[in-house]
Amino acid sequence: MAAEIHSRPQSSRPVLLSKIEGHQDAVTAALLIPKEDGVITASEDRTIRVWLKRDSGQYWPSIYHTMASPCSAMAYHHDSRRIFVGQDNGAVMEFHVSEDFNKMNFIKTYPAHQNRVTAIIFSLATEWVISTGHDKCVSWMCTRSGNMLGRHFSTSWTSCLQYDFDTQYAFVGDCSGQISLLKLEQSSCSVITTLKGHEGSVACLWWDPIQRLLFSGASDNSVIMWDIGGRKGRTLLLQGHHDRVQSLCYLQLTRQLVSCSSDGGIAVWNMDVSREEAPQWLESDSCQKCEQPFFWNIKQMWDTKTLGLRQWESPRNDTDTWLTLEQHEGQRCSPPRRG
Known part of the structure; x- marks a missing residue:
């Protein structure tokens, strides 16, 4: 249960400051308590724990509560x-x-879903608790009465949620790789638009209401920044993780994005750096930039004498073709996606 405390780092690289142990299963949520040396955690072991820092410098649970079912999501106001x-x-x-x-x-207790809850957000202004779940729906309920106000059903599991408190817009990621922008009303909901760009299920979202930027992480190992406030459809694709991205946090003061993947990797992205905008996916048999045909376009490869490369020039090594395919499939030439 104790935590190891280390001196604060002097370098720019992330350094482990503390480690809290005690849960017997996966930790599904860990939230810092503002203005307190404390952490609230929820776990698959069915417990909620509040950890406070003691005079010894170690964290110990001041609250230990056991639930009837595994804890899958948590929000704290x-x-x-x-x-x-x-x-x-x-x-x-x-x-x-x-x-x-x-x-x-x-x-x-709110009867929010028929299956596992994946995300929760509480709005004090409207007294709503908004949630998503594996029953493919978004629910919003009144905390005063405990009544269900509305539900919106998706075509696949809804996996993550972000909410703009000023406009009452909800961003909902799902397992199909799409992000839905919803306008929530007292008893109704309207779909504003759908954001498409991920090749795998969207696992996490982070909304920055100041710059009006949306960040999404998915099982395709990538992070996408959506410039919602710019109104120009600008997106940035951030690649570097070697496994599915499962958590995001944007630090407004330093303009840094922190992303975590399921292999234990943590990446810190400097969002002040100028980057090339991610290209739009188009249906095509040739590369948008270099105009070379893709490997499935056999006819054009034959006509332009680029079939396999080896038939028309001396190969440098046995990986020439794979290098070409990797160049396109790795998006270095901004390839379209094959339907």
Whole structure:
């Protein structure tokens, strides 16, 4: 349960400061308590724990609560000290934490979903709790009455959620690789647009309301930045992870994006650096930049004497063809996607 505390790093590279141990299964959420030396965690081991830093410099659980079902998602609102926990059985439970963070009282249960809850957001202004789940729907409920206000169903599992509190727009990622922009009303919902760009299921989203940028991470090992506020459809593709991206956090003060992948990799992206915009995917048999045919376009390869490369020039080595394919498939020449 104790945490190792190290001195703060002097270099620009990330350095481990502390490590909290104690859960018996995967940790599904870990949230810092603002203005406190504390962390709230939820886990598949069915427990919610509040960890406070003691005089010894170690973190110990001041609250240990066991749920009826594995905890799959969590949201915390610091001003009202309310915790919302989504569970594997589809329910969302609300708790209130005492001022000293040593006691947690149950408030109510929301029948949000028919399957695992994947994300939760609480809006104090509207008194809504918004959630997504593996039942392919987005739900929003009134925290005053506990009643369901509305639901929007997707064609696949909804996996992640972000919300703009000023406009009541919700960004919903799903397992098909799409991101839906929804306008939530008191009892209705309208689809504004759908963002398409990922080749795998969208695992995480992060919305920056100041610059109006949306970041998405997916199982295709990539991160995409969507310039929503620019209104020009500008996107940036960030590649560097070797496994699926599962968590994102944008630091507004330093303009840095932190992304984590399932292989334990952590990447820090400097978003002030000028980057080339990601090309739009188009249906074509040739590269958009170099105009060379792709390997499935046999006729044009034959006509332009580029079939296999080896038949028309002396090969440098046995990897010539693979280098060409890798060049296109790696998007160095901005290739279109084959349907």
